[in-house]
């Protein structure tokens with residue numbers, strides 16, 4: 001029997017990467033506000049950031065925010081998609097301070113691939129870990145805790161589950177409106193229904209394994225994280241996390 005292809009591996013194809021970076025990332029609603037809240041939390045937890053990790057970095061959307069705010073910091077940007085890492089290298093090509101690591105965090109071995117950059121003041125992850133089954137998400141949160149400095153902060157900016165089909169439908173409309181507005185801003189000529197169609201049938205949708213943010217915050221507390229909270233949420237977009245005890 002042919003081994004089953006994991007859904008998340010669509011991220012290793014140039015076409016899915018291009019569609020996300022050109023058509024979706026800039027259309028995520030309230031992205032600037034999300035980055036601002038990330039920075040506020042980082043500032044409050046760690047006055048100095050020497051080392052950070054961006055897990056499932058894509059083109060380094062979150063890592064770039066940290067690199068700009070903390071120019072002396074050394075970043076580790078990890079992804080299992082070569083086209084994404086290529087985009088991250090291009091976007092962060094400054095002074096060779098950052099390290100780009102190709103690894104699959106679905107496999108516990110990823111920790112060894114970043115250990116020489118640890119312990120980290122901050123670990124961020126953006127819209128990525130939701131591709132893992134819930135049991136593995138929880139393990140990854142534990143592995144991240146082990147890589148943090150005492151007092152260090154983990155923030156997951158994540159696609160989380162709605163509590164009802166009704167909430168999910170409202171979110172889908174909201175997200176599609178935002179993608180369409182992004183498309184129009186870029187000078188695109190597709191109709192809203194074409195954008196909606198492409199969103200519903202996107203190749204990476206199958207790879208989503210969404211979990212409610214309340215459950216994920218509970219896992220963090222059980223694992224020993226402190227100051228755990230959901231710091232931002234609009235429909236299925238949430239920023240949550242916590243600190244390692246000092």
Ligand SMILES: C[S@@+](CC[C@H](N)C(=O)[O-])C[C@H]1O[C@@H](n2cnc3c(N)ncnc32)[C@H](O)[C@@H]1O
Nearest residue numbers: 011056057058061079080081104105106126128
């Ligand atoms: C939706 S993109 C988000 C990229 C970026 N963090 C952002 O905020 O725009 C999801 C990213 O997670 C990466 N990813 C998904 N599963 C992964 C895994 N098991 N190991 C490493 N990277 C993974 C994908 O390659 C992709 O770059």
